[in-house]
Amino acid sequence: MRKFKPYLPPVCCLLIFEAVAVTLWLTKHNLFYLFNFTYIGCSLSLGLFLFIKKHRHARRVAQLLVGSYMLVYLGLICRENMQIEGFWYYLFTGVFEAATIHYAVAKIFGPLLFGRGWCGYACWTAMVLDFLPYRVPAQPRKKLGWLRYVTFAASLIFVGALFFAKVGSIERIMFWAFLVGNVLYYAVGVALAFWFKDNRAFCKYICPITVFLKPMSYFSLVRIRCDKSKCVSCGKCQKVCPMEVDVTDNSRKRKNGTECILCMECVKNCPKDAL
Numbered sequence: 001m002r003k004f005k006p007y008l009p010p011v012c013c014l015l016i017f018e019a020v021a022v023t024l025w026l027t028k029h030n031l032f033y034l035f036n037f038t039y040i041g042c043s044l045s046l047g048l049f050l051f052i053k054k055h056r057h058a059r060r061v062a063q064l065l066v067g068s069y070m071l072v073y074l075g076l077i078c079r080e081n082m083q084i085e086g087f088w089y090y091l092f093t094g095v096f097e098a099a100t101i102h103y104a105v106a107k108i109f110g111p112l113l114f115g116r117g118w119c120g121y122a123c124w125t126a127m128v129l130d131f132l133p134y135r136v137p138a139q140p141r142k143k144l145g146w147l148r149y150v151t152f153a154a155s156l157i158f159v160g161a162l163f164f165a166k167v168g169s170i171e172r173i174m175f176w177a178f179l180v181g182n183v184l185y186y187a188v189g190v191a192l193a194f195w196f197k198d199n200r201a202f203c204k205y206i207c208p209i210t211v212f213l214k215p216m217s218y219f220s221l222v223r224i225r226c227d228k229s230k231c232v233s234c235g236k237c238q239k240v241c242p243m244e245v246d247v248t249d250n251s252r253k254r255k256n257g258t259e260c261i262l263c264m265e266c267v268k269n270c271p272k273d274a275l
Ligand code: SF4
Pocket: 118, 119, 120, 123, 124, 125, 126, 202, 203, 204, 207, 208, 209, 210
């Protein structure tokens, strides 16, 4: 039995997603939910399994499997706007489908359980940004976090204006908004990464979804903790952290604590297994 204990996280992850998959399939009478959440659960569990097996690219495998599925299958093939504009759109129409379920699970209530796991293992924007050369920021953090509120408000005003003006064929506009929005996100994300020498600059300053993610992940159940009795204050964990989190501080108020994307780089690099 002890032999199987390390594999509990991937099994639990799969079971949680399967429970969501079956519940939504039966309550919404739509087989898509069974397929969707089973696929995502399997991809994340595979990532966790590879991490346990100490595979170097475990997180990236999960991130690429989930991120490309969301972008290509749900976004481009099924024409679902899974960006924040799609969330506002479904919210205004009062439909609890696709983007609203996605936001509720991954970005609003889910973070109470798994923090910013979405940002580390599933986001299709970061999936591309993580290929860039600045995995760890090479410049000090800028005071530009307020920009996220501007992009958040802009997305809300954009969709609100479409409804207010009673514009026809909103579905088609939302699909184009998804395409244009993604191109913009990638362009700005890549430009900022090179400008600030930080792959995750877009996440830190621009991404509107962090307006949901940050406060909710403050209460996250799953978080990296430091065993102070083992820590020798070598600082290695902070040197490898892409989000500049002070992971040696166990309080919820730790520096950049709501930005931890659970990438496990600190855990992998701690010489004393203190994390
Ligand atoms: S902060 Fe935004 S862009 Fe960055 S990983 Fe999270 S959701 Fe994606």
